[in-house]
Amino acid sequence: MLEVNQLRLSRQGDEFCYDLTCQPGQVVALLGQSGCGKSTLLAMIAGFETASGVLLWQGRSILELPVAKRPVSSLFQQHNLFEHLTVQQNLALGINGRLKLNRHEQAHIAKVAEQLGISQWLASYPGALSGGQIQRAALARALLRQRPILLLDEPFSALDPVLRADCLTLVRNLASEHQLAVLLVTHQFSDACAIADEVAFIEQGRVIQQCPPQELQTNPANAQVAQFLAIADKGVFPSKDCS
Ligand SMILES: Nc1ncnc2c1ncn2[C@@H]1O[C@H](COP(=O)(O)OP(=O)(O)OP(=O)(O)O)[C@@H](O)[C@H]1O
Numbered sequence: 001m002l003e004v005n006q007l008r009l010s011r012q013g014d015e016f017c018y019d020l021t022c023q024p025g026q027v028v029a030l031l032g033q034s035g036c037g038k039s040t041l042l043a044m045i046a047g048f049e050t051a052s053g054v055l056l057w058q059g060r061s062i063l064e065l066p067v068a069k070r071p072v073s074s075l076f077q078q079h080n081l082f083e084h085l086t087v088q089q090n091l092a093l094g095i096n097g098r099l100k101l102n103r104h105e106q107a108h109i110a111k112v113a114e115q116l117g118i119s120q121w122l123a124s125y126p127g128a129l130s131g132g133q134i135q136r137a138a139l140a141r142a143l144l145r146q147r148p149i150l151l152l153d154e155p156f157s158a159l160d161p162v163l164r165a166d167c168l169t170l171v172r173n174l175a176s177e178h179q180l181a182v183l184l185v186t187h188q189f190s191d192a193c194a195i196a197d198e199v200a201f202i203e204q205g206r207v208i209q210q211c212p213p214q215e216l217q218t219n220p221a222n223a224q225v226a227q228f229l230a231i232a233d234k235g236v237f238p239s240k241d242c243s
Pocket residue numbers: 011012014032033034035036037038039040041
């Protein structure tokens with residue numbers, strides 16, 4: 001389990017202090033107003049920001065580990081692939097940080113590429129791919145890294161609604177199949193309802209409520225949560241809205 005306990009950061013007068021858990025196979029959606037600190041929490045877990053407090057994976061502290069040694073893969077809205085490398089080469093970097101692969105590693109890439117529907121694009125450069133194909137390739141690379149914690153910072157928000165729904169469903173299935181602990185930043189409550197086991201609502205650098213999405217609606221921690229839900233975007237899964 002990923003355990004975040006009083007994980008703290010002070011940055012330019014802003015104070016952040018997080019508590020959160022995420023089990024293997026679980027998707028936890030991070031919700032909250034713009035600027036509340038969703039990306040900052042991911043950056044602290046990934047090691048891009050130096051934090052103090054408790055950060056455990058399967059009972060062991062990962063707080064002192066450098067970025068490259070943490071059991072974490074991250075996916076952002078953009079800049080997930082190297083433009084000067086083919087998709088196959090990008091995926092190869094995910095496996096071992098080198099472009100040269102043995103037969104077993106090549107087979108592993110072929111399998112993951114097929115699972116994510118990008119086999120026909122392996123020889124292409126990212127510039128020739130659509131946004132959805134690029135993010136699928138980036139997701140494939142993250143999977144090939146075989147890190148059990150997957151941090152997703154709105155990676156699908158620039159995609160059209162149908163593609164976004166496809167990619168989110170894919171994430172849901174991959175989390176279950178590979179027993180990944182997934183933290184997903186989203187602005188859409190209905191996305192959280194559709195694919196997340198739990199929601200962590202963040203306000204001013206703190207998780208003020210972590211619970212199943214439905215409970216956030218029926219029992220919001222405070223007026224800010226209720227107000228956020230009242231004006232939340234309907235997102236791409238309107239039929240699966242929690243209401
Ligand atoms: N590198 C940085 N240096 C200083 N302040 C930063 C930095 N990155 C973000 N901030 C500030 O920290 C606060 C939290 O930002 P963060 O990006 O974590 O919020 P967020 O909830 O992810 O926002 P959004 O939903 O708009 O992406 C904001 O006030 C932001 O302006």
